[in-house]
Amino acid sequence: MLTVSNLHARVEEKEILRGINLEIKPGEVHAIMGPNGSGKSTLASVLAGREDFEVTDGSVEFQGKDLLDLAPEERAAEGIFLAFQYPVEIPGVTTINFLKTALNQIRKYRGEESLDAAQFLKLMKEKSKLVKIDDQLLRRSLNEGFSGGEKKRNEIFQMAMLEPTLGILDETDSGLDIDALRIVADGVNQLKDQNRSFIVVTHYQRLLDYIVPDFVHVLYKGRIVKSGTKELALELEEKGYDWIKAEADAAESVA
Amino acid sequence: MSEKNIQTQLLAEFQEVESGINGHAAEPFNQRRLKAIESFKKLGFPTTKHEEWKYSNVRKLTQKEYNFHPKSDITAEDLNSFHLPELNGIVLYFVNGIYHPELSDLESAKGKVEILTFQEAQKQNPELLNTHYGIYTDEENEAFSAMNTAMANDGIIVHVPANVTVEQPIILRMVSDTREENVGSVLRNLIVVGENAEVKLAESFRTYGEHSGFVNTLTEISVAESARVDYYKVQDESNEAYHIGTTNVLQKDKSYFYAATVTLNGGFIRNNLNLKLDGEYIDSYMYGLYVPNGNQHIDNHTVADHTKPNSVSNELYKGILMDEATGVFNGKIFVREDAQKTNAYQNCRNVVTSDKAVMNTKPQLEIWADDVKCSHGTTTGKLNDEAIFYMQSRGIPKQEAIRLQLLAFAEDVVSQIKIEQIREFLAEKIKEKLG
Incomplete structure (x- = not known):
């Protein structure tokens, strides 16, 4: 579904991704872990098409298409969804209107009919149950004055509405208490199926207790320096990142 | 065409005014016009050295010549051809500065509102005219106001008697027909709202044609005790339109005045909205929205002058500036020594969508009383x-x-x-x- 090859990206003069390789198949959940500043969020952003980053080398293929060739909205329409670490507040635009516009733009891209108001509300009702999000919240300006937990829940709700084939969660667990974390994880788990894949970017193992990954990758200095199964996450939880850093630094100095 | 020439053009106009007045010079209405002529001669057009005109250069306006007396035989068919949007209300038409009662809907105003031209008022109700006309306007210091008073030959008084509520909005529709030549319009109107009366007013400005249009418009609004007035000014003028407009409002005790000034289009626009809160327990609201693009220039100057205690004024202006558009907001709040317990709020927020668009904002608060709540804020961002x-x-x-x-x-x-x-x-x- 997604093939990332030798991906290099930088912001201004600083190279942040220095050769990422990653292969994701339908239905898989991949966790990307790593210490602060290792490039985790950059990878998520580059996949979603954030303009702040310049891709200097490598390629990304998503369902047979050259992803790097597409505008962010085209990537969304192709089935990529990025749940933001810091969801943006947009005064004056209600979540409902926002999502209706988004959904119908995506449908238009795919050559599908727009949903009318009734169809949209029905879908919304169904999906809002999934993440236990209050209808009243959705009638307010997007994320404006929402608590941290409400914002993250709103991200997962939007993901449920847009039904992507690849969901990228960028530190969705940050700032969540255990109850909110569980609700968010439940939402994600209900969206999991054999065709839908996830990239879960996280600093801590905690989220992976609830969203169980098939693979765990450790990012350090812009490269994946170790890959494994969920046991690797547990090992990181226990031992921290220092041993991996030491290993990686040693390997680099040899090279 | 040099600047001197439009001045010359105006001086010739004034001479005509003076000879027309000959024999009626004693009438207060004419007295005021003669004084205004002198005042304009003294002031001349403002330059950018003038503090109030720092960011709005009227040079281009004054470099052109305008026909101030274009043909006035406008028919209903002409109006139809302008494709003006439909509006429900008491609609009054002004074309190139001339009021057209024959095209206006005066029937539905009957029995509720008195609508008279100044000429008519001089005969039928001189007291009304002389009590209010020009009283709220500073011709001594404002060149365009002086020019307006000097040249405005006729206009209308809208008089809402005490205790009358006018349900339908009264819509003053100002059309500039510049299809054939540069046209100058001098519009002058007076709105007198009696005690406890209620009325909604709208002034709409549109240009029809490719030539330059210069509109000098001045509206005075007197809001008596406990009266309620909603006032809308909507501008959808051409890129060749120069609009200098002033609205002077006097509010008495317990009155309510609400203004919304929305500028959709216009090459060079200056709106002055001056509120004098001359009473206690007054509520005043000023809203503004401007969305210039291309090379449009939109300047809003507002004043909330609190002279007595216990009143509230609240102001919100917002602008979206695109392309190479420029904007100005200057908001003055005066709280005079007697105006204790005043609440005065002002907010101006702008978005520029291009690097070449420029917004100049200047909030100006002058407070002489010590027990007041005032706040202001201006932001301009991307x-x-x-x-x-x-x-x-x-x-x-x-x-x-x-x-x-x-x-x-x-x-x-x-x-x-x-x-x-x-x-x-x-x-x-x-x-x-x-x-």
Whole structure:
């Protein structure tokens, strides 16, 4: 579904991704872990098409298409969804209107009919149950004055509405208490199926207790320096990142 | 054409005015005009050295010549050909500065509102005219006001007697027909709202044609005790339009005045909105919205002058500036020594969508009383890139994301427009303009 090859990206003069390789198949959940500043969020952003980053080398293929060739909205329409670490507040635009516009733009891209108001509300009702999000919240300006937990829940709700084939969660667990974390994880788990894949970017193992990954990758200095199964996450939880850093630094100095 | 020439043109106009007045010079109405002529001769057009005109250069306006007396045989058919948007209300037509009662809907005003031309008022109700005309205007210091008083030959008085509520809005429709030549219009109107009366007014300005149009408009509004007035000024003028407009408002005890000034288009626009809160327990609201693009220039100057205790004024202006457009906001709040317990708020927020658009803001608070609550804030910023990316990441194309955010930004003011028909019309026009 997604093939990332030798991906290099930088912001201004600083190279942040220095050769990422990653292969994701339908239905898989991949966790990307790593210490602060290792490039985790950059990878998520580059996949979603954030303009702040310049891709200097490598390629990304998503369902047979050259992803790097597409505008962010085209990537969304192709089935990529990025749940933001810091969801943006947009005064004056209600979540409902926002999502209706988004959904119908995506449908238009795919050559599908727009949903009318009734169809949209029905879908919304169904999906809002999934993440236990209050209808009243959705009638307010997007994320404006929402608590941290409400914002993250709103991200997962939007993901449920847009039904992507690849969901990228960028530190969705940050700032969540255990109850909110569980609700968010439940939402994600209900969206999991054999065709839908996830990239879960996280600093801590905690989220992976609830969203169980098939693979765990450790990012350090812009490269994946170790890959494994969920046991690797547990090992990181226990031992921290220092041993991996030491290993990686040693390997680099040899090279 | 040099600057001297439009001055010369105006001086010739004034001479004609003076000879026309000959024999009636003793009438207060004419006295005022003669004084205004002298005043204008002294003042001349302001330059950018003038503090009030620092960011609005009228040089281009004064370098042109205008026909101040274009043909006035406008018919209903002509009006139809202008394709003006439909409006429900008491609609009064002014074409190139001339009031056309024969085209206006005076029937539905009958029995509720008195609508007289100044000429008629001089004969039928001179007291009304002389009590209010020119009283709220500073011809000694404002060149365009002096020019207006000097040249405005006729205009109308709208008089809402005490205790009368006029349900339908009264709409003053000012059309500039510049299809054949540069046209100058001098519009002067007076609104007198009696005690405990209630009325909704709208002034709409449109240009029809490719030549330059210069509009000098001045409206005086007297709001008596406990009266309630909603006032709308809507501008959809051409890029060749020069508009210098002043609205002077005097409010008495317990009155309510609400203004919404919405500028959709106009090459060079200056709006002065001056409120004098001459009483206690007054409520005043000023809303403004301007969306210039291309090389349009829109300047709003407002004044809330609190002279007595216990009143509230609240102001919100918002601007979206595109391309190479320029804007000015100057908001003055005066709180005089006697005006204790005043609450005065002012807020001006702007978004520029291009690096070449410029907004100049200047809040000016002068407070002599010590027990007051006043606040002001002005911001000018770009659209939030992170918000645009957020919307794109959900499938909304960039242009649409920008448009949605700009519409949301404008909505704060649009939602304050109380007449549904006007609100929806403006919302639609703004949508169109933001592409």
